Amino acid sequence: MYDKKVIRRRRAALAVLLGLSLILLTAYFGESPSGVLHGVQRGAQQVLAPVESGASKAFKPFSDLFNWVGDAFGAKGQNKKLKKELAATRAQLAAAQSALRENQQLRAMVGLPRRPGFPQGTNPVAARVIARSPTDWYSTISIDKGSSDGIHPDQPVVTGDGLVGKIESATHGTAQVTLITDASSAVSAQIMPDGSSGILRPAVGDPSDLQLDFIQKGRQIKKGQAVVTSGFQSSGLQSLFPRGIPIGRVRTANPSEIQTYQRVHVQAYADFGRFDYVQVLTARPPGVQAASVGVGP
Structure with a gap:
């Protein structure tokens, strides 16, 4: 345990220091700017100014390092937030573009039967594409x-x-469609308005090139x-x-591709x-539907 005399001496010293501090503060604020205490303060500032400046320069790299670390962590957090916001914006944009595209396709399908010459009474059933062939030919x-x-x-x-094609096979809830770009496809077609008829097939090695032969x-x-x-009916x-x-x-x-007939290259709609x-x-x-000139999109 501490000696009681030592404790009393420390308390007395603390009281004296507090008293002197109060006296000096009172005197400092009570005297004019040209007083003794103000002069002592200015002298101490002049003496300690170089030390303070040197210490500030010496610790500046450490201060800058701490500030950089703080800014880096702050920027990292802000970067994560911005990435999340950007990803959400992209998802919303993709959803909006997808919805617009689907709306355009559905509106076009609704309008197709209204075009002049399109066969009526076909009872169309709308369906969504759920898979495509894993080749470049679709x-x-x-x-x-x-x-x-x-x-x-x-x-x-x-x-x-x-x-675009015809139903190849069907199950209870799905169906497979063979497109007119498939090598096995052959469609009887005619050119409007003169009615020249032929067989439409994809070119060998280039399904995007539809060829109408026997014209x-x-x-x-x-x-x-x-x-x-052309929708022919015969016998x-x-x-x-x-x-x-x-x-x-x-x-x-x-006309020069085939001797007896001419070949017509067709760009699909x-x-x-x-x-x-x-x-x-x-x-x-x-019955038999009459084709019309106004069949293109």
Whole structure:
């Protein structure tokens, strides 16, 4: 235990120091700026100024380091926040663009049957594309409607732009579509308005190049003319595709490719790599439909 005398001496010294401090403060604030205590203060500042300046310079790197570390942590946190906000904005933008694209496709499909010459009474069933063939040719797709929705093999499949293929097979809830860009595809088609008919197939090695063969030479085929399904009927045989479904426009005609006939290159209306919705024409139109010039988009 501490000696009581030592404790009393320390308390006495503390009391004396407090008293002197009070006296000096009272005297300092009571005297004029030219007084003794103010002069002592100015002298002490002059003496200690170099020491203070040197200490400030010596500790400045450490101060800057601490400030940099604090700013770095603050910037890192702010960066994470900005990244989250940017990711959320991108997701919202992607969702908005997807919704706009889907809306445009659905509106186009609704408007397709209203075009002049399009076959009526086909009972279209809308479906969503759920899978595509894993090749660069986009030869087949799968849709989310099947036999329970009235979908069966060989029924035509269209988008808002025009013909894209036919049903190859169907299960209860899904179906597979063979596109007209597939090597096995062949569509009876005609050029409007003169009615020149032929068979439309994809070019070997280039499915984007649709070729309309067996067009008689001498026919004046012009770039931009509409190409539609011909929907022929002969001796009990009937085309899978009813007459008047838009396919595309004439890109070029080359009479020299085949001796007896001329070959017409067709640019399809549909973009086979970008559509998300289709319509399956589940019923055949009653009677024979007349094709019209106004079938293009």
